[in-house]
Amino acid sequence: MKGRRTLLALAEVAAWWVPLAALWLVLISTVDPLELAVGAGASALTAFVARGARRAVSGR
Amino acid sequence: MNGWILAAVLVLVTGVGATLWGVAGGPLRRRATAQNLCTALACPVLLLLAQGYGRPAYVDLALVLAVLGPVGTLVFARLLADELADDPPHARGPTWTAAALGAAVVGAVAVATGPGRALVKLLVIGVLLVGGNLIASRALAGGMQEGRGD
Amino acid sequence: MTETVIVVALLLVAVAATAAVAVRDPVRQSLVLAVLGVVLAVLFTVLQAPDVGLSQLAVGSALTPLLLLLTVRKAKRRGRRAERGRSAGGDGP
Numbered sequence: 551m552k553g554r555r556t557l558l559a560l561a562e563v564a565a566w567w568v569p570l571a572a573l574w575l576v577l578i579s580t581v582d583p584l585e586l587a588v589g590a591g592a593s594a595l596t597a598f599v600a601r602g603a604r605r606a607v608s609g610r
Numbered sequence: 611m612n613g614w615i616l617a618a619v620l621v622l623v624t625g626v627g628a629t630l631w632g633v634a635g636g637p638l639r640r641r642a643t644a645q646n647l648c649t650a651l652a653c654p655v656l657l658l659l660a661q662g663y664g665r666p667a668y669v670d671l672a673l674v675l676a677v678l679g680p681v682g683t684l685v686f687a688r689l690l691a692d693e694l695a696d697d698p699p700h701a702r703g704p705t706w707t708a709a710a711l712g713a714a715v716v717g718a719v720a721v722a723t724g725p726g727r728a729l730v731k732l733l734v735i736g737v738l739l740v741g742g743n744l745i746a747s748r749a750l751a752g753g754m755q756e757g758r759g760d
Numbered sequence: 761m762t763e764t765v766i767v768v769a770l771l772l773v774a775v776a777a778t779a780a781v782a783v784r785d786p787v788r789q790s791l792v793l794a795v796l797g798v799v800l801a802v803l804f805t806v807l808q809a810p811d812v813g814l815s816q817l818a819v820g821s822a823l824t825p826l827l828l829l830l831t832v833r834k835a836k837r838r839g840r841r842a843e844r845g846r847s848a849g850g851d852g853p
Binding site: 619638644649679690 | 761762764765768769772775776779782783787788790791792794795798799801802805806808810813814817818821822825826829830833
């Protein structure tokens with residue numbers, strides 16, 4: 551049961567991460583590896599924040 | 611210098627000038643509407659200027675304004691809710707005119723940009739601009755009072 | 761043409777700043793100040809200083825009105841409480 555919940559949480563964070571990383575990719579001016587790495591990290595951080603905000607809004 | 615800057619001057623004089631006239635006098639509802647329309651009209655101006663100067667980096671200004679303009683209007687809608695509740699500002703015509711102008715400018719600049727990442731960025735700005743301002747004017751008109759616990 | 765844009769933006773800034781000074785009520789003044797912030801950002805862009813324009817947008821369009829309105833609200837609330845305290849003290853024994 552607990553493993554399934556963790557899996558669901560991970561899936562949600564990943565689902566937030568994809569559009570956030572895509573947004574980063576669109577908004578930067580030049581695409582290079584360093585920029586991509588920073589974007590991936592920032593998107594991961596923001597994905598966790600987004601999950602927290604979603605949970606706070608839906609009241610759970 | 612070119613047509614883009616001429617269009618920017620036109621929108622600046624007619625649109626932003628009109629909102630300036632609206633915000634300088636009259637009742638509170640008129641001023642709040644004019645402030646909302648000012649951000650909705652300045653964003654296309656910034657897009658047109660970026661295209662006119664040939665500097666894609668200037669588009670960032672329009673992006674920031676498209677995000678922060680509706681935020682500012684929501685601040686007013688939230689903190690002036692008591693004063694605005696008596697006669698809420700319903701400005702359908704100007705709101706939709708500003709939204710149509712923003713969509714037209716984004717479309718024209720998108721055609722001039724051509725396909726690529728810049729086009730996607732431009733479309734993101736357009737969605738934020740039009741959607742944000744429609745939501746902001748709806749909040750200003752008192753359409754989002756249910757969740758208000760004060 | 762470039763000069764025309766600068767002149768137009770300068771004129772708009774002058775009008776907005778004059779209106780901001782002329783309005784007496786702080787609540788209405790905050791609305792005029794928000795418009796002034798946006799027009800100033802356009803002026804900075806026209807003068808080829810988009811970095812200054814960016815910070816002006818961030819500060820002028822949302823932050824200044826928020827601070828002003830919160831201050832007005834707090835002052836009003838405190839004034840009302842002082843009023844109530846005074847009247848309660850007058851009614852008391």
